[in-house]
Amino acid sequence: MVNSFVRLAAAFLGVVTLAGCAGSEAAITAPPGVPAATSCGEVNIAVNPWSGYAANVAVVKYLLEQEVGCTVGAIELSETSSWAGLADGSIDVILENWGHDDLKKKYIDRQKVAVELGLTGNKGVIGWYVPPWMAKTYPDITDWTKLNDYAELFQTAESGEKGQFLAGDPSFVTNDATLIKNLKLDYTVVYAGSEDKLIAAFRKAQTKKTPLIGYFYEPQWLLSDIKLVHIPLPNYTPGCDAVADAVACDYQPYDLDKIGRKAFVDSGSPAATFLKNWTWTNADQNAVAKDMTKGLTAEQAARKWADAHRTTWEKWLP
Template sequence: MPVHSRARWSRVVAAAAAALLGIAGCASSIRPVAPPPGVSTGTACGTVTLAVNPWVGFHANVAVVSYLAKHELGCTVVEKELTEEESWAALARGEVDAILENWGHDDLKKRYIDQEKAAVEHGVTGNKGVIGWYVPPWMVEEYPDITDWRNLNKYAELFRTPKSGGKGQFLDGDPSYVTNDEALVRNLKLDFKVVYAGSEEALIQAFRRAEQRRQPLIGYFYAPQWFLSEVELVHVKLPTYVPGCDADPKTVACDYQPYDLDKIANRRFALSGSPAAELIKNFQWTDADQNTVARYITVDKMTREQAAAKWLDANPKVWQGWLPRR
């Protein structure tokens, strides 16, 4: 991927591009709202490049930040579909300016922030990240003790599938997600095999089908995630997380760490004075906000542009506080 250009567009071209994008990509009636006193509208923005990781919560963040950058700041926004690790590497090379939802990754922070000094932490998103093992609600009604990992082998036969090779199936989502599940199965001596659904959407469909048809299923899931308001998946208790218990990915035998999700920026971009850098640093919302936009994208089948416009139209008091100030 080539390093993006930092060419400065004139305000006329930027405004025209933003208007065309709004017409083509957004069915909402939203129009740019006049910013409150003190908010800057005159600083040139240029191009900002955002990583887009493969889960809809991340897409919701990108949708809203991208819309504001284009329509309120006059930026040209480039969005690059990348995995988590690809995003960090591209950011360090200067090919990406920001990652809008980072789940921990202490190893990557050590390399790119502490050692190479190519990246910086750029503020929290306001979202609380929870990863874990889950089963559909009907299984807890039928097998109340299944939420204790020490009882899983007793039920392993229930979870067998043609893909699990005689063991119980444990379902993961996108293969690019960084998970501990294979190590947990091995280190906790569970009679299960990790199988990949292939994507976030496939994982959601599997859990939805399991609840509707009362089919056994155990798998990886996380919050914030809009689907949990549709099906209240039940968390299986693994050995309690304590700091450092997951330091060695090969020997991890504890639950996942809870996260205060944050943003990561290319160091040069963060210090550039770009209004987009300030917008991204100020961007902070709730799990409910993110889930609302994610549901627009996933359930209502809106484009990211349309979903962002609808949410922004309803929440001006939230996002006006993110805009750069003089």
């Protein structure tokens, strides 16, 4: 079955052209001796595999084409591959970056081919969740120290004698296997394979009242339909996740940001100014993502949002 992200992202597929790469801070004006771009030209956006990101692309693509006069290509890539695209010139911008300090050090600090373009305005949360019926039936299941008492409840054919912890796409940011080991929990990670399958599993668990514990995150439109219950893990403190094999704390809260290809930003393209100015809220993203998932095309969902939020996006224009 084709997952919902593939259906959402298919609308964005574009032609990729190679461009040159070149420091560190995002200055939107062209450097000395380089004339500012008089037209937008082509902009290539990375499309990462979750519906919220697809919503970002829908609105940004629509407005860049309709209001700035750009030709926009959208290329489906994993998070890591998107950063490599900034280096080889095939990608101009990553619209939603979840941390990745290691990649920032590599591509921004050392190779100097990428720059930060500021925050998206979205607040990101990654964590462990159960469907609402479980939190109501087993009130102490939201205490991580009690999870071993319920491990047998979560056993599946895939998890064997351990409880199943359901993850999503293997390419997503995740510490779950390490957390399970270091917190000494009787669980094993099983991958649903995609965001779409993870959503379907939580929907089924709530509807059928079947046990499920798994990885989830916000912003995510499903949370407006099903109020999944977050299980707090040991408190996150800066640096507690610095050593990958030693992580025993919850996920950090994310102020999601944008990353641009330095040569593109330095070109003076009006698209770079637009992308630096673009910010919106979790509610904005969720509304567009939900419309796309419920049947609107990317362009229809973007137009619907743009028509209702003109005063917001007019501030993004160069």
